[in-house]
Amino acid sequence: MKAVGVIVEYNPLHNGHLYHIQKAKELTNADIVIAVMSGPFLQRGEPAVVSKWHRAAMALEHGIDLIIELPYMFAVQHAEIFAYGAVTLLDSLRCDYICFGSESGNIQLFNDAYSLLEDNKLNYNQAVKAFMEEGNSYPKSASLAFLQLSKGKTAMLDLSKPNNMLGFQYIKAAHLNKLAVKLVTIARKDANYHDTDFSSETIASATSIRKKLFDAEDGREAIKPYIPAYTNTLLQSFQMEYGRYMQWENYWPYLKFRLLQASAAELSGIYEVEEGLEHRLLAKADKADSLHHFLTLVKTKRYTWTRLQRICTHILTNTKKTDIKKMSEPTYIRLLGSTKTGRLYLKEKKKTFSLPVISKLSSFHNEQIDLDIKAAAIYSLGAPLSFQQNLAKLEYSQPPIMK
Numbered sequence: 001m002k003a004v005g006v007i008v009e010y011n012p013l014h015n016g017h018l019y020h021i022q023k024a025k026e027l028t029n030a031d032i033v034i035a036v037m038s039g040p041f042l043q044r045g046e047p048a049v050v051s052k053w054h055r056a057a058m059a060l061e062h063g064i065d066l067i068i069e070l071p072y073m074f075a076v077q078h079a080e081i082f083a084y085g086a087v088t089l090l091d092s093l094r095c096d097y098i099c100f101g102s103e104s105g106n107i108q109l110f111n112d113a114y115s116l117l118e119d120n121k122l123n124y125n126q127a128v129k130a131f132m133e134e135g136n137s138y139p140k141s142a143s144l145a146f147l148q149l150s151k152g153k154t155a156m157l158d159l160s161k162p163n164n165m166l167g168f169q170y171i172k173a174a175h176l177n178k179l180a181v182k183l184v185t186i187a188r189k190d191a192n193y194h195d196t197d198f199s200s201e202t203i204a205s206a207t208s209i210r211k212k213l214f215d216a217e218d219g220r221e222a223i224k225p226y227i228p229a230y231t232n233t234l235l236q237s238f239q240m241e242y243g244r245y246m247q248w249e250n251y252w253p254y255l256k257f258r259l260l261q262a263s264a265a266e267l268s269g270i271y272e273v274e275e276g277l278e279h280r281l282l283a284k285a286d287k288a289d290s291l292h293h294f295l296t297l298v299k300t301k302r303y304t305w306t307r308l309q310r311i312c313t314h315i316l317t318n319t320k321k322t323d324i325k326k327m328s329e330p331t332y333i334r335l336l337g338s339t340k341t342g343r344l345y346l347k348e349k350k351k352t353f354s355l356p357v358i359s360k361l362s363s364f365h366n367e368q369i370d371l372d373i374k375a376a377a378i379y380s381l382g383a384p385l386s387f388q389q390n391l392a393k394l395e396y397s398q399p400p401i402m403k
Contacts, residue, residue, distance in 0.1 A: 001345050004030035004097040005090035005181070006064075007083075007170070009038045011048050011210065012235060013058040014227045016101075016189060016203050021063035023186045024099035032065045032345050034093055036086050037336065038075035039372060040379035041317075043082050045309030047246040047382055049210060050238040051391065053398050056336040060403040061230045066342035068093070069334040072375040073327045073368055076313050078138070083169035084177075089330050091179040092354040098183050100170055103161040105187025110164075110171045113146070113157040118175075120149055137304045139165065163188060201225060214247060242391050243384040248309070250382035252291045255316050259285035262315075271314045271324045272307065281315075317378050319371065327368050334372070335359045337401030359400050 004024045010017060021033055037059065039052045048055060056067045074085025090098055104110070117124050124145050131141035143160040150156040159165050167185055174183055189203055204226040213219035213235070220232055227235075239245060259267075259281060267278035280298055288294035295308050313319075333355050338346065350357060358364045361373070373395060380392035 001031040001341075001348060002029065002097075003032045003034050003093070003095045003345065004028040004099050005034045005036065005093065005095035006099055007070075007086040007090070008035050008059070009042050009048070009206070010035075010055040010058055011042060011046075011206050012050065012055065012227060013062060013231050014204065014206060014209055016205070018062055018228065019189050019203070020099070020101050020186065024097075024184075025063070027099060027184055027186065028097040030097065032341055033063055034066045034068070034090065034095055034342075034345075035059055035064045036068050036070050036089050038070045039072060040376050041072060041076045041313050043075060043077065043079075044306045045076060045311070045313045046248060047251065047379055049213070049245045049247070050235060051242075051379075051394060052336060053394055053401065054234045054238050057401055058228075058231050058234055060337050060339055060401060062228055065339045066093075066345060067336045067338070069336055069372070071330065071332075071334070071368055072317070072319075072371050073324065074330070076310055076319075078307070078310075079166050079169045080172070083166060084173045085330055087170050087173040087179065087181070088177065089333060089355075091174075091181045092330065093333065094349050094352055095181050098170060098174075098181055100163075100167050100183070100185050101188045102163045102167040102185045103188055104157055104164050104167075105185060107183065107185045109157040110168055110183070110185065113150075113159070113168055114171050114175055116150060116153075116156075117146070124149055132302075135301045137302055137307070139304065210247075213245065241387070243387040246379065246382040248291045248312075251316060251378075252294075254378075254381055255291065255312055256285060256288070256294075258315055258318075267315070269320050269322070270311070271319045271321050272311045273314075277303070277311070281311075317371075317375050323367070323371065327371075330355060331366055331368050332364060333357045334369070335400045337403065339403045343402075361396055 006020065006024055008017070025033060037052065037055060041047055052069060059067050068089065070086055070089065074082055087098060127145035127148050128141045131144045132138060136144065146159045157164055157168065159168060171183055174181060202225055209223050209226055212222045216222040220235055224232060264278045264282060267273055267281060284294060284297040288297055295305060298308055299305060333353065335357055376395040377392050380388045383391050
Protein backbone atom coordinates (compact mmCIF):
# COMPACT_ATOMS: atom_id res chain seq x y z
CA MET A 1 0.00 0.00 0.00
CA LYS A 2 1.28 3.45 -0.94
CA ALA A 3 0.94 6.07 1.84
CA VAL A 4 0.97 9.87 1.81
CA GLY A 5 1.46 11.74 5.06
CA VAL A 6 0.03 15.13 6.06
CA ILE A 7 1.02 17.35 9.00
CA VAL A 8 -2.04 18.92 10.57
CA GLU A 9 -3.72 20.61 13.52
CA TYR A 10 -7.36 20.62 12.36
CA ASN A 11 -8.31 23.46 14.67
CA PRO A 12 -10.98 22.78 13.47
CA LEU A 13 -11.03 20.71 10.25
CA HIS A 14 -12.48 22.88 7.45
CA ASN A 15 -13.15 22.79 3.70
CA GLY A 16 -9.58 23.81 2.87
CA HIS A 17 -8.37 20.71 4.71
CA LEU A 18 -10.71 18.54 2.63
CA TYR A 19 -9.11 19.99 -0.50
CA HIS A 20 -5.64 19.22 0.90
CA ILE A 21 -6.54 15.58 1.68
CA GLN A 22 -8.10 15.07 -1.76
CA LYS A 23 -5.18 16.67 -3.64
CA ALA A 24 -2.60 14.78 -1.56
CA LYS A 25 -4.10 11.47 -2.70
CA GLU A 26 -4.45 12.62 -6.31
CA LEU A 27 -0.93 14.01 -6.56
CA THR A 28 0.75 10.90 -5.14
CA ASN A 29 -1.72 8.21 -6.24
CA ALA A 30 -1.69 6.99 -2.63
CA ASP A 31 -3.89 4.24 -1.20
CA ILE A 32 -3.89 5.71 2.31
CA VAL A 33 -3.57 9.12 3.98
CA ILE A 34 -1.75 9.27 7.32
CA ALA A 35 -1.96 12.39 9.51
CA VAL A 36 0.33 13.46 12.31
CA MET A 37 -1.65 15.95 14.41
CA SER A 38 -0.72 18.22 17.29
CA GLY A 39 -2.26 17.31 20.64
CA PRO A 40 -3.92 19.68 23.13
CA PHE A 41 -1.56 22.63 22.52
CA LEU A 42 -0.54 23.81 19.05
CA GLN A 43 2.49 25.15 17.21
CA ARG A 44 1.50 28.80 17.70
CA GLY A 45 1.25 28.25 21.46
CA GLU A 46 -2.54 28.03 21.58
CA PRO A 47 -4.89 25.46 23.10
CA ALA A 48 -6.88 23.52 20.50
CA VAL A 49 -10.54 24.60 20.30
CA VAL A 50 -11.68 21.01 21.00
CA SER A 51 -9.89 17.89 22.21
CA LYS A 52 -7.50 15.87 20.05
CA TRP A 53 -10.07 13.04 20.09
CA HIS A 54 -12.78 15.24 18.58
CA ARG A 55 -10.33 16.51 15.96
CA ALA A 56 -9.19 12.94 15.20
CA ALA A 57 -12.84 11.95 14.68
CA MET A 58 -13.24 14.86 12.23
CA ALA A 59 -10.19 13.62 10.33
CA LEU A 60 -11.28 9.98 10.11
CA GLU A 61 -14.68 11.05 8.77
CA HIS A 62 -13.10 13.07 5.97
CA GLY A 63 -10.40 11.00 4.28
CA ILE A 64 -7.69 10.39 6.87
CA ASP A 65 -7.07 6.66 7.35
CA LEU A 66 -4.56 6.70 10.18
CA ILE A 67 -3.98 9.52 12.67
CA ILE A 68 -1.23 9.82 15.27
CA GLU A 69 -0.33 12.50 17.81
CA LEU A 70 2.60 14.86 17.43
CA PRO A 71 4.06 14.93 20.97
CA TYR A 72 4.05 18.19 22.96
CA MET A 73 7.86 18.18 22.74
CA PHE A 74 7.57 18.85 18.98
CA ALA A 75 4.08 20.37 18.69
CA VAL A 76 4.65 23.54 20.75
CA GLN A 77 7.84 24.57 19.00
CA HIS A 78 9.33 26.93 16.47
CA ALA A 79 9.09 25.75 12.87
CA GLU A 80 12.39 23.84 12.65
CA ILE A 81 11.73 21.48 15.59
CA PHE A 82 8.01 21.18 14.80
CA ALA A 83 8.89 20.13 11.25
CA TYR A 84 11.61 17.72 12.35
CA GLY A 85 9.29 15.88 14.74
CA ALA A 86 6.42 15.64 12.27
CA VAL A 87 8.49 14.57 9.25
CA THR A 88 10.46 12.02 11.29
CA LEU A 89 7.26 10.42 12.63
CA LEU A 90 5.73 10.13 9.16
CA ASP A 91 8.95 8.63 7.85
CA SER A 92 8.95 6.14 10.74
CA LEU A 93 5.45 5.08 9.60
CA ARG A 94 6.97 4.32 6.18
CA CYS A 95 5.06 7.01 4.30
CA ASP A 96 6.12 7.19 0.67
CA TYR A 97 5.24 10.90 0.44
CA ILE A 98 4.49 13.91 2.59
CA CYS A 99 2.18 16.51 1.03
CA PHE A 100 2.04 20.01 2.50
CA GLY A 101 0.19 23.16 1.56
CA SER A 102 2.14 26.28 0.66
CA GLU A 103 1.68 29.70 -0.84
CA SER A 104 4.13 28.68 -3.59
CA GLY A 105 2.73 25.32 -4.67
CA ASN A 106 6.03 24.56 -6.48
CA ILE A 107 8.24 21.90 -4.84
CA GLN A 108 11.23 22.75 -7.05
CA LEU A 109 11.41 26.22 -5.48
CA PHE A 110 11.71 24.61 -2.05
CA ASN A 111 14.51 22.31 -3.20
CA ASP A 112 16.28 25.24 -4.88
CA ALA A 113 16.00 27.29 -1.67
CA TYR A 114 17.48 24.45 0.37
CA SER A 115 20.40 24.06 -2.05
CA LEU A 116 21.06 27.82 -2.05
CA LEU A 117 21.18 27.99 1.74
CA GLU A 118 23.34 24.88 2.07
CA ASP A 119 25.81 26.26 -0.45
CA ASN A 120 25.91 29.63 1.35
CA LYS A 121 25.40 28.54 4.96
CA LEU A 122 28.03 30.83 6.51
CA ASN A 123 26.82 33.97 4.69
CA TYR A 124 23.20 33.14 5.50
CA ASN A 125 23.87 32.60 9.21
CA GLN A 126 25.86 35.82 9.41
CA ALA A 127 23.03 37.72 7.73
CA VAL A 128 20.44 36.22 10.09
CA LYS A 129 22.56 37.26 13.08
CA ALA A 130 22.98 40.79 11.71
CA PHE A 131 19.24 41.24 11.18
CA MET A 132 18.53 39.90 14.68
CA GLU A 133 21.01 42.36 16.15
CA GLU A 134 18.89 45.09 14.56
CA GLY A 135 16.05 43.90 16.80
CA ASN A 136 14.13 41.71 14.35
CA SER A 137 12.53 38.41 15.33
CA TYR A 138 14.16 35.21 14.12
CA PRO A 139 11.48 34.46 11.46
CA LYS A 140 11.77 38.02 10.07
CA SER A 141 15.58 37.85 10.15
CA ALA A 142 15.62 34.49 8.36
CA SER A 143 13.30 35.81 5.66
CA LEU A 144 15.38 38.98 5.16
CA ALA A 145 18.62 36.97 5.05
CA PHE A 146 17.26 34.64 2.39
CA LEU A 147 15.98 37.61 0.37
CA GLN A 148 19.45 39.18 0.52
CA LEU A 149 21.11 35.91 -0.50
CA SER A 150 18.75 35.29 -3.44
CA LYS A 151 18.89 38.86 -4.79
CA GLY A 152 19.09 38.87 -8.58
CA LYS A 153 18.00 35.26 -8.92
CA THR A 154 14.73 34.49 -10.68
CA ALA A 155 11.74 32.55 -9.33
CA MET A 156 12.96 32.15 -5.75
CA LEU A 157 10.81 31.01 -2.83
CA ASP A 158 9.18 33.74 -0.73
CA LEU A 159 10.12 32.76 2.83
CA SER A 160 8.17 35.66 4.32
CA LYS A 161 5.01 33.57 3.78
CA PRO A 162 4.21 31.36 6.81
CA ASN A 163 3.39 28.13 4.96
CA ASN A 164 6.37 28.51 2.63
CA MET A 165 8.63 28.89 5.67
CA LEU A 166 7.14 25.85 7.38
CA GLY A 167 7.32 23.84 4.15
CA PHE A 168 10.97 24.79 3.79
CA GLN A 169 11.60 23.33 7.25
CA TYR A 170 9.93 20.06 6.16
CA ILE A 171 12.29 19.93 3.16
CA LYS A 172 15.28 20.75 5.37
CA ALA A 173 14.37 18.03 7.91
CA ALA A 174 14.04 15.39 5.19
CA HIS A 175 17.35 16.36 3.51
CA LEU A 176 19.46 16.78 6.66
CA ASN A 177 18.32 13.49 8.12
CA LYS A 178 18.52 11.61 4.79
CA LEU A 179 14.94 10.38 5.13
CA ALA A 180 13.44 8.12 2.48
CA VAL A 181 10.11 9.95 2.33
CA LYS A 182 9.53 12.24 -0.71
CA LEU A 183 7.94 15.68 -0.28
CA VAL A 184 5.36 17.30 -2.56
CA THR A 185 3.33 20.48 -2.18
CA ILE A 186 0.02 21.96 -3.28
CA ALA A 187 -0.91 25.64 -3.42
CA ARG A 188 -3.17 26.94 -0.66
CA LYS A 189 -6.62 27.68 -2.02
CA ASP A 190 -8.51 31.00 -1.62
CA ALA A 191 -7.53 31.85 2.00
CA ASN A 192 -4.22 32.87 3.56
CA TYR A 193 -2.97 31.40 6.84
CA HIS A 194 -3.30 34.62 8.87
CA ASP A 195 -6.57 35.86 7.34
CA THR A 196 -8.97 36.96 10.07
CA ASP A 197 -11.95 37.61 7.77
CA PHE A 198 -13.76 35.44 5.23
CA SER A 199 -12.73 36.15 1.63
CA SER A 200 -14.43 33.25 -0.17
CA GLU A 201 -17.85 31.62 -0.07
CA THR A 202 -16.57 28.16 0.93
CA ILE A 203 -12.86 28.33 1.89
CA ALA A 204 -11.59 30.20 4.94
CA SER A 205 -8.50 30.04 7.14
CA ALA A 206 -8.71 28.27 10.49
CA THR A 207 -7.78 31.62 12.08
CA SER A 208 -10.86 33.36 10.64
CA ILE A 209 -13.09 30.39 11.48
CA ARG A 210 -11.99 30.41 15.14
CA LYS A 211 -12.42 34.18 15.33
CA LYS A 212 -15.99 33.92 14.07
CA LEU A 213 -16.70 30.91 16.30
CA PHE A 214 -15.72 32.89 19.41
CA ASP A 215 -16.88 36.39 18.44
CA ALA A 216 -20.13 35.95 16.49
CA GLU A 217 -23.47 35.82 18.29
CA ASP A 218 -24.07 32.37 16.81
CA GLY A 219 -20.55 31.26 15.93
CA ARG A 220 -21.34 27.76 14.69
CA GLU A 221 -24.01 29.09 12.34
CA ALA A 222 -21.61 31.73 10.99
CA ILE A 223 -18.92 29.17 10.10
CA LYS A 224 -21.24 26.57 8.56
CA PRO A 225 -20.35 27.37 4.91
CA TYR A 226 -16.64 26.81 5.64
CA ILE A 227 -16.65 23.50 7.51
CA PRO A 228 -18.06 20.02 6.84
CA ALA A 229 -21.34 19.22 8.60
CA TYR A 230 -19.63 16.60 10.79
CA THR A 231 -17.12 19.17 12.06
CA ASN A 232 -20.05 21.34 13.09
CA THR A 233 -21.67 18.36 14.85
CA LEU A 234 -18.49 17.59 16.80
CA LEU A 235 -18.00 21.23 17.76
CA GLN A 236 -21.51 21.23 19.21
CA SER A 237 -20.89 17.88 20.93
CA PHE A 238 -17.71 19.13 22.61
CA GLN A 239 -19.38 22.32 23.81
CA MET A 240 -22.26 20.35 25.32
CA GLU A 241 -20.01 17.70 26.92
CA TYR A 242 -17.32 20.01 28.30
CA GLY A 243 -19.03 23.36 28.79
CA ARG A 244 -17.24 25.57 26.26
CA TYR A 245 -14.61 25.73 23.55
CA MET A 246 -10.98 26.13 24.57
CA GLN A 247 -9.14 29.39 24.06
CA TRP A 248 -6.23 31.08 25.80
CA GLU A 249 -8.34 33.39 27.96
CA ASN A 250 -9.75 30.32 29.76
CA TYR A 251 -6.25 29.70 31.11
CA TRP A 252 -5.26 33.28 31.98
CA PRO A 253 -6.01 32.98 35.74
CA TYR A 254 -3.74 29.91 35.94
CA LEU A 255 -0.96 31.61 33.97
CA LYS A 256 -1.20 34.78 36.05
CA PHE A 257 -0.96 32.72 39.23
CA ARG A 258 2.13 30.94 37.90
CA LEU A 259 3.75 34.27 37.05
CA LEU A 260 2.91 35.99 40.33
CA GLN A 261 4.30 33.18 42.47
CA ALA A 262 7.43 32.53 40.37
CA SER A 263 10.86 34.04 40.85
CA ALA A 264 12.97 35.38 38.01
CA ALA A 265 15.35 32.45 38.47
CA GLU A 266 12.49 29.94 38.14
CA LEU A 267 11.16 31.60 34.99
CA SER A 268 14.61 31.72 33.41
CA GLY A 269 14.62 27.92 33.54
CA ILE A 270 11.42 27.66 31.46
CA TYR A 271 11.91 26.59 27.86
CA GLU A 272 12.27 29.50 25.38
CA VAL A 273 12.63 32.15 28.12
CA GLU A 274 15.87 33.83 27.02
CA GLU A 275 17.84 37.09 27.21
CA GLY A 276 16.36 38.27 30.50
CA LEU A 277 12.77 38.03 29.24
CA GLU A 278 11.76 36.66 32.65
CA HIS A 279 12.08 40.15 34.16
CA ARG A 280 9.77 41.66 31.55
CA LEU A 281 7.22 38.86 32.06
CA LEU A 282 7.20 39.40 35.83
CA ALA A 283 7.01 43.19 35.51
CA LYS A 284 3.89 43.04 33.31
CA ALA A 285 1.99 40.15 34.95
CA ASP A 286 0.20 42.15 37.67
CA LYS A 287 -0.67 44.95 35.23
CA ALA A 288 -2.66 42.71 32.85
CA ASP A 289 -6.28 41.60 33.19
CA SER A 290 -6.26 39.14 30.24
CA LEU A 291 -3.82 37.12 28.17
CA HIS A 292 -4.31 39.46 25.22
CA HIS A 293 -3.57 42.48 27.42
CA PHE A 294 -0.51 40.73 28.89
CA LEU A 295 0.97 39.85 25.49
CA THR A 296 0.33 43.41 24.26
CA LEU A 297 2.36 44.71 27.22
CA VAL A 298 5.18 42.17 26.79
CA LYS A 299 5.52 42.10 22.99
CA THR A 300 8.56 43.68 21.36
CA LYS A 301 9.86 43.74 17.80
CA ARG A 302 12.21 40.88 18.68
CA TYR A 303 9.57 38.63 20.30
CA THR A 304 6.68 37.71 18.02
CA TRP A 305 3.18 37.18 19.37
CA THR A 306 3.46 33.50 18.44
CA ARG A 307 6.72 32.99 20.31
CA LEU A 308 5.30 34.70 23.39
CA GLN A 309 2.22 32.46 23.27
CA ARG A 310 4.51 29.41 23.14
CA ILE A 311 6.48 30.73 26.10
CA CYS A 312 3.23 31.24 28.02
CA THR A 313 2.22 27.66 27.22
CA HIS A 314 5.56 26.38 28.53
CA ILE A 315 5.12 28.44 31.71
CA LEU A 316 1.60 27.06 32.11
CA THR A 317 2.85 23.47 31.71
CA ASN A 318 6.06 24.18 33.66
CA THR A 319 8.15 22.83 30.79
CA LYS A 320 11.79 23.49 31.57
CA LYS A 321 14.82 23.82 29.32
CA THR A 322 16.26 20.73 31.00
CA ASP A 323 13.09 18.76 30.11
CA ILE A 324 13.39 19.55 26.41
CA LYS A 325 17.17 19.04 26.34
CA LYS A 326 16.66 15.40 27.35
CA MET A 327 14.29 14.75 24.41
CA SER A 328 15.74 15.20 20.96
CA GLU A 329 14.12 12.36 18.99
CA PRO A 330 10.57 11.00 18.69
CA THR A 331 10.37 7.80 20.75
CA TYR A 332 6.90 6.43 19.99
CA ILE A 333 3.90 6.58 17.66
CA ARG A 334 0.73 7.44 19.64
CA LEU A 335 -2.26 6.11 17.70
CA LEU A 336 -5.38 8.29 17.91
CA GLY A 337 -7.53 6.45 15.38
CA SER A 338 -7.82 4.57 12.13
CA THR A 339 -10.23 3.43 9.43
CA LYS A 340 -10.42 -0.14 8.15
CA THR A 341 -7.87 0.82 5.47
CA GLY A 342 -5.62 2.24 8.15
CA ARG A 343 -5.76 -1.00 10.12
CA LEU A 344 -4.86 -2.98 7.01
CA TYR A 345 -1.84 -0.71 6.56
CA LEU A 346 -0.79 -1.27 10.17
CA LYS A 347 -1.08 -5.01 9.73
CA GLU A 348 0.99 -4.92 6.55
CA LYS A 349 3.69 -2.45 7.63
CA LYS A 350 3.87 -2.39 11.43
CA LYS A 351 6.90 -4.69 11.65
CA THR A 352 8.88 -2.28 9.49
CA PHE A 353 8.15 0.80 11.64
CA SER A 354 11.19 2.27 13.37
CA LEU A 355 9.23 3.24 16.52
CA PRO A 356 6.72 1.37 18.73
CA VAL A 357 3.00 2.05 18.17
CA ILE A 358 1.21 3.00 21.40
CA SER A 359 -2.55 2.44 21.51
CA LYS A 360 -2.90 1.94 25.29
CA LEU A 361 -1.39 4.74 27.36
CA SER A 362 -0.80 2.62 30.46
CA SER A 363 1.42 0.24 28.48
CA PHE A 364 4.20 2.75 27.82
CA HIS A 365 6.19 5.13 30.00
CA ASN A 366 8.97 7.59 29.25
CA GLU A 367 9.72 11.28 29.82
CA GLN A 368 8.37 12.35 26.43
CA ILE A 369 4.95 10.79 26.91
CA ASP A 370 4.84 12.03 30.53
CA LEU A 371 5.04 15.55 29.12
CA ASP A 372 2.07 14.77 26.85
CA ILE A 373 0.07 13.47 29.82
CA LYS A 374 0.83 16.61 31.82
CA ALA A 375 -0.17 18.84 28.88
CA ALA A 376 -3.49 16.99 28.53
CA ALA A 377 -4.22 17.40 32.25
CA ILE A 378 -3.52 21.14 32.10
CA TYR A 379 -5.58 21.46 28.91
CA SER A 380 -8.60 20.16 30.87
CA LEU A 381 -8.35 23.18 33.21
CA GLY A 382 -9.72 25.31 30.38
CA ALA A 383 -13.15 23.74 30.89
CA PRO A 384 -15.56 24.91 33.62
CA LEU A 385 -14.75 23.26 36.96
CA SER A 386 -17.58 20.71 36.83
CA PHE A 387 -16.37 19.42 33.43
CA GLN A 388 -12.62 19.30 34.07
CA GLN A 389 -12.39 15.80 35.52
CA ASN A 390 -14.24 14.17 32.63
CA LEU A 391 -12.09 15.96 30.08
CA ALA A 392 -8.87 15.01 31.89
CA LYS A 393 -9.95 11.35 32.07
CA LEU A 394 -10.13 11.15 28.26
CA GLU A 395 -6.34 10.88 28.12
CA TYR A 396 -6.54 7.42 29.71
CA SER A 397 -10.08 6.26 29.06
CA GLN A 398 -10.40 7.03 25.33
CA PRO A 399 -9.03 4.19 23.14
CA PRO A 400 -8.00 4.88 19.54
CA ILE A 401 -11.07 5.70 17.44
CA MET A 402 -11.94 2.89 15.05
CA LYS A 403 -14.04 3.86 12.05
